Amino acid sequence: MSDTLLSAMRGIVGASHAFTDSDLVAGYATDWTRKHSGVPRLVVRPADTAEVAAVVTACADAGAAIVPQGGNTGLVGGSVPRSGEVVVSLTRLDDLGPVDATARSVVVGAGATLASVHNHAAAEGLAFGIDFAARDQATIGGMVATNAGGMHVLRYGMMRAQVEGLEAVLADGSVARRLGGLPKDNVGYDLPGLLTGSEGTLAILTRVRLRLVPARSERVTALLPLDGIDDAVALTARLRGTLPELEAAELILETSLRLSIEHGGLRTPFAVLPPAALLVECAADDDPTERLAEAVEDAGVRGGVVGVDRREREGLWAYREALLDAIAAEGEPLKLDVTLPGTGMAGFVDDLEVLLAELDPRCRCYVFGHVGDGNLHVNVLGLAESAAADAEERILEGVLARGGSVSAEHGIGVAKTRWVPRSRDAADLAAMRAIKRALDPAGLLNPGVLLPRA
Amino acid sequence: MSDTLLSAMRGIVGASHAFTDSDLVAGYATDWTRKHSGVPRLVVRPADTAEVAAVVTACADAGAAIVPQGGNTGLVGGSVPRSGEVVVSLTRLDDLGPVDATARSVVVGAGATLASVHNHAAAEGLAFGIDFAARDQATIGGMVATNAGGMHVLRYGMMRAQVEGLEAVLADGSVARRLGGLPKDNVGYDLPGLLTGSEGTLAILTRVRLRLVPARSERVTALLPLDGIDDAVALTARLRGTLPELEAAELILETSLRLSIEHGGLRTPFAVLPPAALLVECAADDDPTERLAEAVEDAGVRGGVVGVDRREREGLWAYREALLDAIAAEGEPLKLDVTLPGTGMAGFVDDLEVLLAELDPRCRCYVFGHVGDGNLHVNVLGLAESAAADAEERILEGVLARGGSVSAEHGIGVAKTRWVPRSRDAADLAAMRAIKRALDPAGLLNPGVLLPRA
Numbered sequence: 001m002s003d004t005l006l007s008a009m010r011g012i013v014g015a016s017h018a019f020t021d022s023d024l025v026a027g028y029a030t031d032w033t034r035k036h037s038g039v040p041r042l043v044v045r046p047a048d049t050a051e052v053a054a055v056v057t058a059c060a061d062a063g064a065a066i067v068p069q070g071g072n073t074g075l076v077g078g079s080v081p082r083s084g085e086v087v088v089s090l091t092r093l094d095d096l097g098p099v100d101a102t103a104r105s106v107v108v109g110a111g112a113t114l115a116s117v118h119n120h121a122a123a124e125g126l127a128f129g130i131d132f133a134a135r136d137q138a139t140i141g142g143m144v145a146t147n148a149g150g151m152h153v154l155r156y157g158m159m160r161a162q163v164e165g166l167e168a169v170l171a172d173g174s175v176a177r178r179l180g181g182l183p184k185d186n187v188g189y190d191l192p193g194l195l196t197g198s199e200g201t202l203a204i205l206t207r208v209r210l211r212l213v214p215a216r217s218e219r220v221t222a223l224l225p226l227d228g229i230d231d232a233v234a235l236t237a238r239l240r241g242t243l244p245e246l247e248a249a250e251l252i253l254e255t256s257l258r259l260s261i262e263h264g265g266l267r268t269p270f271a272v273l274p275p276a277a278l279l280v281e282c283a284a285d286d287d288p289t290e291r292l293a294e295a296v297e298d299a300g301v302r303g304g305v306v307g308v309d310r311r312e313r314e315g316l317w318a319y320r321e322a323l324l325d326a327i328a329a330e331g332e333p334l335k336l337d338v339t340l341p342g343t344g345m346a347g348f349v350d351d352l353e354v355l356l357a358e359l360d361p362r363c364r365c366y367v368f369g370h371v372g373d374g375n376l377h378v379n380v381l382g383l384a385e386s387a388a389a390d391a392e393e394r395i396l397e398g399v400l401a402r403g404g405s406v407s408a409e410h411g412i413g414v415a416k417t418r419w420v421p422r423s424r425d426a427a428d429l430a431a432m433r434a435i436k437r438a439l440d441p442a443g444l445l446n447p448g449v450l451l452p453r454a
Numbered sequence: 455m456s457d458t459l460l461s462a463m464r465g466i467v468g469a470s471h472a473f474t475d476s477d478l479v480a481g482y483a484t485d486w487t488r489k490h491s492g493v494p495r496l497v498v499r500p501a502d503t504a505e506v507a508a509v510v511t512a513c514a515d516a517g518a519a520i521v522p523q524g525g526n527t528g529l530v531g532g533s534v535p536r537s538g539e540v541v542v543s544l545t546r547l548d549d550l551g552p553v554d555a556t557a558r559s560v561v562v563g564a565g566a567t568l569a570s571v572h573n574h575a576a577a578e579g580l581a582f583g584i585d586f587a588a589r590d591q592a593t594i595g596g597m598v599a600t601n602a603g604g605m606h607v608l609r610y611g612m613m614r615a616q617v618e619g620l621e622a623v624l625a626d627g628s629v630a631r632r633l634g635g636l637p638k639d640n641v642g643y644d645l646p647g648l649l650t651g652s653e654g655t656l657a658i659l660t661r662v663r664l665r666l667v668p669a670r671s672e673r674v675t676a677l678l679p680l681d682g683i684d685d686a687v688a689l690t691a692r693l694r695g696t697l698p699e700l701e702a703a704e705l706i707l708e709t710s711l712r713l714s715i716e717h718g719g720l721r722t723p724f725a726v727l728p729p730a731a732l733l734v735e736c737a738a739d740d741d742p743t744e745r746l747a748e749a750v751e752d753a754g755v756r757g758g759v760v761g762v763d764r765r766e767r768e769g770l771w772a773y774r775e776a777l778l779d780a781i782a783a784e785g786e787p788l789k790l791d792v793t794l795p796g797t798g799m800a801g802f803v804d805d806l807e808v809l810l811a812e813l814d815p816r817c818r819c820y821v822f823g824h825v826g827d828g829n830l831h832v833n834v835l836g837l838a839e840s841a842a843a844d845a846e847e848r849i850l851e852g853v854l855a856r857g858g859s860v861s862a863e864h865g866i867g868v869a870k871t872r873w874v875p876r877s878r879d880a881a882d883l884a885a886m887r888a889i890k891r892a893l894d895p896a897g898l899l900n901p902g903v904l905l906p907r908a
Binding site for chain 2 (some may be wrong): 014090102103145146149153154158160163170174175176177178180182183184185186187189190191193194196197198202203214237241244271337341342343370372373374375403404405406407410411412416419420423424426427428429430431432434435437438439450453
């Protein structure tokens, strides 16, 4: 049966773009975390929308389940096979349409990388409102499918706010197109909005119309020492109110900052490390340095380090960006990505520390995140595997009890499906299941992802 | 049968809030345009979510179709009965929750009016990002259901961008709640986004969490004389690029401006009326007057009238706001609400004038709209009824041919359902129908609205 399907796929995409050899499929079978992997039935790499539609039709005819895959940079196992699915890699759909500078908009293929979109927009004096560390691999299609977040959400919103139109192949192989990009178009349900964040379970995205934003020529970055999380929340709220050019507000707790410094071989920014550091960046058409300095001073914050030229700014960002490598170098962490209401963040971290000390006093916990969005990334190292499951359970229960979210920006994938029924009420969950059945009645699109198997 | 249902309804909401008497139902049976009306089976006015759920359950049990109704200010017949439906009026759900000033957010009942939300936000030094003339009657629930637009879309986006969470009663009477309002919460499909703009066909909205925006203390309004639509499009794009505080850019063509002046008894703002006038408003924390003046001068526009204090500003807005009354006083217009890509607006209006002259040289055409969104309101007076249908057909065909939308912000209702299959490709339409069947299998929620009857 697999042979027939492989032949059909080769007929659609050419022999070199549909394969089953284990050395060829390896890169498509395991995700970034190396926690999630499986053996695909085959991997197919269509070149354009028509080929994606033909591939999906062939899979539907064969009753073959599909895992759509972009840059495979997800952290929750949503883009790798579980049990013999066909992996449809979209990376060949990487075309970049002409930038419409007046409308500030561009249509790109689902396989275009985030970095390529940044460069493409920059060449026309514009920018794209989402950025995060995996920019060279992550694709636009995957970012739409997972409603990606990142550093600049507090200024530009999540990926959903950047999507002005979509083209997608539905489960029956038909192609739905809404790429017009009209700012007002009240003709029917918001299918692009529904597909955004649906993690490949409702359709396969092939093209996206993206909102672009003005490129800002002047930037300033500052690392500010603070007494704790509540101060970071309050300062961020205050800066947002007075500085529309505030683009990032990254919280780094003391233990994380120390790890960054030690692992990255970085200069200590403060004589004494503060309980919390807030990395802020402003970007504007005119130099925002004085406005930021004034706002920070008005807020009573002293001792911050300011970076204006590129090297200084990169030096400050290094404290944040060295963290992921530093943690990876220490071992395989328990990784959580949660949102707390602003006032709940400090209490959550206090409880977290107590809980971990109780579970295993030798474990190390690193907390950082996008404080303007209430989004904390928690990385726990050194927990025994059995303790890790227990820790995750109790930490995420605490998040829900505080009115937070168990997945801020990483999504559900296969890793967190059991948390969906605990996060959504019965009617909401039933509606989601009904939508899934309506758009994918045979359950062939990314089975096991997002919704728990019934 | 009707008596049994009426009794059931009275048992839920009390005798005075469920009725069938023709004098009592009159206000719920006809919409603003007076074009759309019907006799309801009964009108029911639940007081809260629990009563809405009970009402919907009773209707589902009885197989009774429902028309949800907010302020009944729609223009496309989406909120009035067609043939014996139960009208569920939501206006009693008008509670206003406490404003969260830090998160800039508030939860309000679906029946709260737009004006009440404005006042509620203003009392806490904040504002709500949507405004339009029907503010005293239009309700938040109706505005979400229709994804309302209005004057400030170019700064704050459509209603969808203001919705941070929803509570809704589904077709089976179950209640789905997502009111947490977390800025990042990637746990499942975007049900609030899907319900926004679904025109009461998928669920009945009961509560909404709204995004608030900073209140701006300083405002300036200007009426600028221009040579035509293309100049207005170019100037608006230019002002948006340099003035983030630009909040409105309303285009008024010469004939419309003249009608406003004559009907409203207004002072002529220009010695000679220009082909087009652009009404712009900026709002900021510091006085934006000089920045606007400079930007307008840099763009080479001369002869504008500027208003700074409230009376001056209101005097300028009168040229725009007198228009609706002026048109209504002249007769019952053919009303169209279309979006054109920016570069297509001028050509569309040229073609429109040629077409109307051909159809009926005596008719008068008034064009105005939100130029930053490509949204034109077309009002044609004096067309014979037979010519009106032909005119609508040919005008909207022209809109589609130019890549525009046949409904920018008014929605589909019952008036424009036949345009949906011409605006959406087959796969997209099939997906919309599948979603409708999934969430309302018996087809009881606002039947005949949005999707053409199959």
